Amino acid sequence: MSPRLIFWISNVVRIFLVLAGTALAAYFWGLVPGLIIGFLVLLTMFLIQLVYLQRLGDWLDNPSSSRLPDGSGAWTEVFSRLYKLRRGDEKNQAELTEWLARFRQAMTLLPDGVVIMDDVLFLEWCNPAAEHHLGLSLSQDKGMRVTNLVRSPEFMDYIILGRYETPLTLSFRDRKLIAHIIPFENRRQILVTHDVTESERIDMMRRDFIANASHELRTPLTVINGFLEIASLQPDLDIPTRNAHLKLMSEQGERMQRLVEDMLTLTRLESVDHLLRTEVVNMRGLLEQILQEAEALSAGRHQISLSVEGPDIKGSTDEIRSALTNLVTNAIRYTPQGGRIEICWQSVEQGAKFSVRDNGIGISPEHISRLTERFYRVDKSRSRETQGTGLGLAIVKHVLLRHNAQLFIESTPEVGSVFAVQFPGTVLHQLH
Structure with missing residues (x-):
């Protein structure tokens, strides 16, 4: 019924x-x-x-x-x-409240900025990324006109013209943003911002790297091609001249080989697929090998000493050898004949510390912050004389990043330099 x-x-x-x-x-x-x-x-x-x-x-x-x-x-x-x-x-x-909470949580975690506005551009809601990109504050700016909050002539022109089908490239608050307004419903609009500052920086670094690498390779190739052209045009060169040419070509070929090897090393260290394989590094044995190589490179022109009082650590032996060898090699190259170089490995309160001290030519303060940049040289002519590739300290930086270590540099012109590496306590090898 x-x-x-x-x-x-x-x-x-x-x-x-x-x-x-x-x-x-x-x-x-x-x-x-x-x-x-x-x-x-x-x-x-x-x-x-x-x-x-x-x-x-x-x-x-x-x-x-x-x-x-x-x-x-x-x-x-x-x-x-x-x-x-x-x-x-x-x-x-x-259910709607739960979905709204999930939506807001998802918007909060987005790396892109999201701003919801009404049809007259009054702020209704924004996520933390938008607050960071545009300098907004949802608690303080809600209900205010976005054009009064984002004071940029480019943004104002974009709003006035209303050509929202094309994104706007906006330089704002020392950052580079891609902004795009998307109308939805009848009385609301979404402003989406994407921060491309880091990608632009990486692209610039890549362009600079390619330009620098091309420049560094062009010089030895020019020398080699020039001598080969001379040899082909003048087959009856006297033996001393021919030998001198062959020696210079050999040196330039070795320089190109070192440069390519260093570039490949940097690429491998930066690759996400190249995982760090940790092992117990015998620091005494490693530093003794580095000392022998340093004495061979110095050929008796410097006084080199080694002090080992620190523990073994966990990490990649090959990578740590590469980083520490670069630091010692630089000290030898930039210290005049008769100078002193002190290599030290010791335990400290924070973990373990490696240092290389020399009384060489030193470095001016304005150069220190840029020393780990690729191909950066304080004195380009001297660097070529010492057969440096300009990538040694960049390799050191990436190796230390992979081992959670830090590089500290102290230097005074005409007095000397100290390059120190601080390894954290987490990489120390504990004996049982």
């Missing part, structure tokens, strides 16, 4: 009972008393309906499934249906 049919049957039965009760009262006590009793019963029923209507009105002002009023008769079915509807609404609202 349908609810509607039950509603009408129950109400007809109630009316019939009232009429029957009125007729019985009139039969026993007379017509007037019977009518009065019937009127009072109807008035009571009417007042009960008014009470239920008032309860319903109060509930509608603040609907909640936990405080739904009780009713009798037809009101039982009404309140039951209202309870089901309210429960469904609360469930939908809870």
